[in-house]
Every structure is written in C-alpha cells, then in structure tokens.
Amino acid sequence: MVEEDVRIQVRLVMEERRRADVYPADVLAGIDRIADLRRPFLTAQELAADPAALRDTEVLLTGWGAPVVDASLLEAAPRLRAVLHAAGSVKHIVTEAAWERGITVVSAAAANAEPVAEMTAAQIILAARGVPGSRRRYRSERMLAAAAAASGTRGSTVGLVALGEIGRRVAERLRGTGVRLLAADPFASASDALDLGVELVSLEELFSRCRVVSLHAPLLPSTEGMIGDALLERMPEGATLINTARGGLIDEEGLVDVLSRRADLTALLDVTAQEPPAADSPLWSLENVELTPHVAGSMGSDRGAMGQLVADELQRLIEGAPLRHRIEREALARMA
Numbered sequence: 285m286v287e288e289d290v291r292i293q294v295r296l297v298m299e300e301r302r303r304a305d306v307y308p309a310d311v312l313a314g315i316d317r318i319a320d321l322r323r324p325f326l327t328a329q330e331l332a333a334d335p336a337a338l339r340d341t342e343v344l345l346t347g348w349g350a351p352v353v354d355a356s357l358l359e360a361a362p363r364l365r366a367v368l369h370a371a372g373s374v375k376h377i378v379t380e381a382a383w384e385r386g387i388t389v390v391s392a393a394a395a396n397a398e399p400v401a402e403m404t405a406a407q408i409i410l411a412a413r414g415v416p417g418s419r420r421r422y423r424s425e426r427m428l429a430a431a432a433a434a435s436g437t438r439g440s441t442v443g444l445v446a447l448g449e450i451g452r453r454v455a456e457r458l459r460g461t462g463v464r465l466l467a468a469d470p471f472a473s474a475s476d477a478l479d480l481g482v483e484l485v486s487l488e489e490l491f492s493r494c495r496v497v498s499l500h501a502p503l504l505p506s507t508e509g510m511i512g513d514a515l516l517e518r519m520p521e522g523a524t525l526i527n528t529a530r531g532g533l534i535d536e537e538g539l540v541d542v543l544s545r546r547a548d549l550t551a552l553l554d555v556t557a558q559e560p561p562a563a564d565s566p567l568w569s570l571e572n573v574e575l576t577p578h579v580a581g582s583m584g585s586d587r588g589a590m591g592q593l594v595a596d597e598l599q600r601l602i603e604g605a606p607l608r609h610r611i612e613r614e615a616l617a618r619m620a
C-alpha cells in the first residue's frame with residue numbers, strides 16, 4: 285500500500301485588490317508544488333464570516349488587508365503554527381496571543397525595502413545636485429541662469445536618520461557617488477558604520493552638517509514628532525529633507541513654520557502624518573514642499589517580490605531550514 289503524500293495545509297487571506305500583484309500566478313504555482321494551498325482565497329471579511337475555514341490551516345499567508353492574529357482567530361485555527369506576511373510591518377496583525385502561542389512570524393519587509401531604497405537614493409542624488417531649488421528658480425525666472433542653483437554631488441554631505449533595513453540599502457546604493465555619508469542611529473555599531481562607509485554622529489550634528497537629510501527611522505512612541513523646528517532650523521542653506529519612512533516622524537506644524545520662513549529649504553515628502561494631508565494643509569501650497577502619494581514602497585508588479593520571499597520562506601519552513609526573515613518578539617519593539 286502506497287503511503288499518501290500529506291502536505292502542509294496553507295491558507296491565503298488578504299485583500300483581493302492587490303492579491304494578484306503580491307501573489308502572481310508563478311508564485312502561486314510554486315507554492316502549490318510544495319504545499320496544499322487551499323481555495324478559495326479569502327479576504328479578512330470573508331474569513332470573519334467563516335472562521336472555520338482555518339480549522340486545518342497550519343500556515344497562514346497574508347498581505348495587505350491581513351486579518352489580526354488574535355485569540356479568536358487562534359481559537360478557530362488550532363493547528364496554526366506560522367504566519368508569513370507578504371507586506372511590511374506585522375505590528376498591526378500580530379498580537380500577544382500569537383506570541384504566547386509560539387506562532388512563527390515572517391515579514392517580507394526586506395523585499396519591500398528595495399524599491400524604497402531605490403527611490404530614496406535617486407531623490408538624494410537629485411537633492412545633492414540642487415535640482416529641487418533650481419527647478420523652483422527656473423519656474424520663477426524662466427531663464428537658464430536658474431542652473432546656478434544646482435551643483436555637483438561630489439563632496440556633498442548626506443545624512444541618514446537610522447541605519448535599519450532601508451537605511452543600510454540607501455547607504456550601499458550611494459557608494460561611489462562621491463557623497464559623504466553621516467548617520468544618526470543609537471542602535472548602530474561602529475563596525476556597522478565602518479562597513480557602510482558612514483560616520484556616526486548625533487541627530488543635531490547631522491542636521492547641522494548635511495545638505496540632504498533622509499529619514500529611515502521606525503515610527504515609535506519615542507520617535508513620533510522627533511523632527512521638529514529646532515532640528516530643521518539647523519539645516520544649511522539650500523538643504524533638503526526627504527521622508528520615505530513614516531509621516532509621524534516629523535512635527536508638521538514645526539516643518540510648516542520653518543519652511544514658510546526659509547524658502548531655501550526643500551522637503552520631499554512621500555509620507556505625511558495624515559494621508560493625504562487635509563485639503564487646507566499648507567503642505568499643498570508651500571512651493572518648497574513636494575508631495576508624492578506614498579509611492580516609494582512596492583507598487584504593482586514589484587509586489588511580487590514579497591510573495592516570492594514568502595514562498596521561499598515557506599519552502600524553508602517545510603524543510604526545517606532556518607528562516608531568513610523571521611521576526612522575533614523582542615526585536616519588534618524597535619521595528620516599524
């Protein structure tokens with residue numbers, strides 16, 4: 285008698301709108317080859333209406349619109365042992381009940397970090413060249429003399445606030461561009477900085493010395509509103525602030541105050557405290573503020589990299605190999 289092949293039971297629950305981007309057909313086919321990926325795929329709302337759908341589930345695959353892994357979900361999923369999240373932060377979906385149960389948690393934040401680092405590095409190079417200021421001057425004067433507001437990147441000092449997953453990638457992308465890199469991060473070691481070619485300094489010194497400052501810190505109670513008017517006033521003539529991290533890192537009232545008085549400064553904001561900002565927010569009307577609608581992260585087909593990361597981690601989980609993107613409970617407090 286041939287022994288039946290018993291494969292791990294997997295269920296996919298996330299919003300339908302972005303499901304095909306995050307888990308494209310080739311990624312799903314790869315998962316089907318190694319696990320029993322149950323159909324139909326569900327949204328969090330559909331799961332709430334039928335919690336028994338998780339009765340035999342051992343691994344939950346998620347993405348945007350994931351269900352919260354709380355006590356009620358765990359009660360409905362007695363065999364659940366892992367949650368693999370094909371998006372960024374897991375803070376909003378993983379509860380104490382999940383940690384107490386010993387659920388293995390994986391985040392695809394590393395895959396999401398790559399497009400953020402790519403866009404940020406591009407913005408840094410443009411800002412270091414003085415492009416934002418020259419663009420405004422060109423629009424105002426309509427003369428090629430506006431090019432005088434631009435400069436070369438070599439020798440420009442760039443500051444990174446935090447050297448986490450994205451900050452490190454940005455630093456690596458800026459190698460060979462001629463910029464000098466500073467970083468402010470209380471958790472970064474001297475050896476980390478040396479490997480990245482970065483000089484560690486205080487936050488105050490970073491804002492005082494850098495032509496471009498890029499934010500990469502997580503939004504925590506200790507970092508909320510940390511970038512206020514006192515730091516912004518320290519920025520050199522013609523400096524640029526870039527935020528592709530979290531809008532709440534900036535005290536926006538202080539930002540508006542400083543930028544209203546200092547037309548030489550520029551803020552490139554891909555994220556804001558409220559998204560989008562209120563219709564009457566000065567961020568829309570200030571000429572030295574450029575807003576983008578939270579596009580630095582994975583968009584469209586780029587999101588498939590997160591689904592592939594989750595599929596690769598599922599393979600390792602099945603094989604009993606060490607997971608590369610496991611989130612530990614203790615580390616979560618310092619993460620976005």
